[in-house]
Amino acid sequence: MTAVPGYVPPVTRATFRRTAIIGAAVALVAVAVLVPLGYGLFALFGCVGIALGILNSAFAxxxxxxxxxxxxxxxxxxxxxxxxxxxxxxxxxxxxxAFLVRPQGVAVFVGLAVFQLLATVSSILPLIKEIRQK
Structure with missing residues (x-):
């Protein structure tokens, strides 16, 4: 079987897309909840962490x-x-x-961790579907 240059399996594209969309939704919810509470910088840096996770996943x-x-x-x-x-x-x-904007900058790590959790759960979903079909 010959590989097609630039080919990405549909399940991989779907998993990435699903994770990015859910990550963006989580970021929007974080902004909507944290900004009115006066934690705007925490929300901003959390969004930066999620964005870094999405970029890392795309580049990977x-x-x-x-x-x-x-x-x-x-x-x-x-x-x-x-x-x-x-x-x-x-x-x-x-x-x-984290070092330049203390303590709010630490939220970047929270955003990265949230994205990794979302990516893990999102990649497990197709596997669970396949197992249930058998």
């Missing part, structure tokens, strides 16, 4: 597509380096927010 998906459709022998070192750079940038941004 693109990285996997490039790795799987690269040259005859894709470079594992280049792939690993890309992963490390991407995670390092996200970490620097998150720690920068």
């Amino acid at each position: 998906m693109g990285s996997v597509v490039r790795f799987s459709h690269g040259a005859a022998a894709p470079s594992k070192a280049k792939f690993s380096g890309g992963v490390l750079v991407r995670l390092a940038v996200i970490t620097v941004v998150a720690f920068g927010c």
Whole structure:
């Protein structure tokens, strides 16, 4: 079976889309709840964390597509380096927010954690559907 360059399986696209939409909805709810309570910066940095999670997920998906459709022998070192750079940038941004805007900047980590939880649950859903069909 020959792989199509740039091909992303439909279930992967659907999972990413579902996670991004739910993440955006959670961010909107956080803003709607926290801003009237006087915690606008917490809401802002939580949204930044969710956005960083969405960006990381999109870049990871693109990285996997490039790795799987690269040259005859894709470079594992280049792939690993890309992963490390991407995670390092996200970490620097998150720690920068946390240290520069205390204590509200810590909400970036909350946003990242919420997105990771959403991504995990969202990726499990197709699996549960498949198991229930059998």
